[in-house]
Amino acid sequence: MTVPTKICGLSTPETVSAAVAGGVSHIGFMFFDKSPRNITPDAAERLTAEARARNVKIVAVTVDPDDELVDRLAAILKPDLFQLHGAETPARARAVAARTGAGIIKALSISNAHDLSAAKAYEAAADHLMFDAKAPQDSELPGGNGARFDWTLMMGHRFQRPWFLAGGLDPWNVVDAVRLSGAPMVDVSSGVERGPGLKDPALITAFLEAVRRA
Numbered sequence: 001m002t003v004p005t006k007i008c009g010l011s012t013p014e015t016v017s018a019a020v021a022g023g024v025s026h027i028g029f030m031f032f033d034k035s036p037r038n039i040t041p042d043a044a045e046r047l048t049a050e051a052r053a054r055n056v057k058i059v060a061v062t063v064d065p066d067d068e069l070v071d072r073l074a075a076i077l078k079p080d081l082f083q084l085h086g087a088e089t090p091a092r093a094r095a096v097a098a099r100t101g102a103g104i105i106k107a108l109s110i111s112n113a114h115d116l117s118a119a120k121a122y123e124a125a126a127d128h129l130m131f132d133a134k135a136p137q138d139s140e141l142p143g144g145n146g147a148r149f150d151w152t153l154m155m156g157h158r159f160q161r162p163w164f165l166a167g168g169l170d171p172w173n174v175v176d177a178v179r180l181s182g183a184p185m186v187d188v189s190s191g192v193e194r195g196p197g198l199k200d201p202a203l204i205t206a207f208l209e210a211v212r213r214a
Contacts (some may be wrong), residue, residue, distance in 0.1 A: 002211075003011060003178055003183070003211050004025035004186075005188070006025065006027065006028055006057075006186070007019040007028065007184070007188060007189075007192065007207075008028035008059070008061060008083075008188065009028060009035070009190075009197065010047065011029070011030075011035030011045075011052075011197070013047060014201050015199040015200075016050060016051060017050060018202075018204040018205055019208070020050050020051050020054050021205075021206050022063035022205050023212075024123070024187075026059050027056055027057075028059040028079070028187075029044035029047070029053035029058070031062050031069060031073065032085075035197070036094035036196040037197045041076040042076060042079050044150070044193075045076050048107050049105065058080050059082070059083050060079040060081070060082050060083065060102075060162070061083040061085060062075045062082060062083065062085065062161060063085050063086040065084075066080075066085035070096055071100075073143060074100040078170065080103060081105050081128070082096050082102050082103070082129065083099065083105040084106050084107065090122050090124070090126075093106055096138060101126075104125065104126040105129070105130055105164070106125070106128075106129055106130065107129075107132050107187070108122070108129060108131055108166075109134040109150045110132065110133060112132050112153070112154050115134070119159060119163075123159060126161060126162060127162075128163060129163040130147075130163065130164040130165040130166050131163060131164070131165055131167075132167065132187075133149040133168055139144070148167045148168025150195060151177050151180070151181040153181075154183065155180070155181065155182055157182075162184055163181070163185060164186060165183035165185070165186050166186070166187035166189040169186060169187070169191045169207075170192070170207065171209075171210045174188070175210055175211075175213055176213055179214070186211060186214075188205040192204045192206075
């Protein structure tokens with residue numbers, strides 16, 4: 001797959017298998033009580049064997065996690081990466097990395113060009129950046145809302161870390177999204193669901209096939 005792809009918010013063997021078979025590079029499990037994709041560390045760990053056998057990276061997706069959750073995930077899931085999707089500071093990102101030995105993906109909410117300036121502070125603290133659409137005002141979720149931002153805002157920007165484009169991607173628009181943004185990596189969650197939190201293996205397959213054309 002030319003563009004590494006993360007499928008986020010997986011929770012069933014069928015959807016993990018579809019992602020792995022389709023050539024995904026990362027799979028994400030969500031650990032946030034308010035999310036319809038929330039899963040326990042033990043349940044997530046039981047879903048990882050097929051992915052690990054294919055060298056797919058395991059990502060623990062969190063929102064302002066406390067040390068107790070970070071430690072539980074490190075002990076039970078042993079993720080390759082922690083995705084920090086809240087208001088975590090660069091210092092907190094470094095602390096989670098030091099505490100766990102895992103890599104860090106720092107998600108940043110984007111609605112205009114000015115928002116991109118926040119990335120600079122995280123480039124020394126994270127292994128990857130993720131640019132996601134700013135959540136609607138009435139949403140309790142920082143991501144996975146199906147919202148998207150103007151992908152052309154990313155054109156011409158250079159970052160010290162590899163970055164994911166996220167927010168509102170689906171099998172029908174991901175080719176245009178990569179072309180317009182220049183994204184080296186992509187992330188999808190709600191765009192491969194048939195309902196909130198209900199991942200669809202067929203949509204996962206279709207998304208990954210589309211990414212191959214990007």
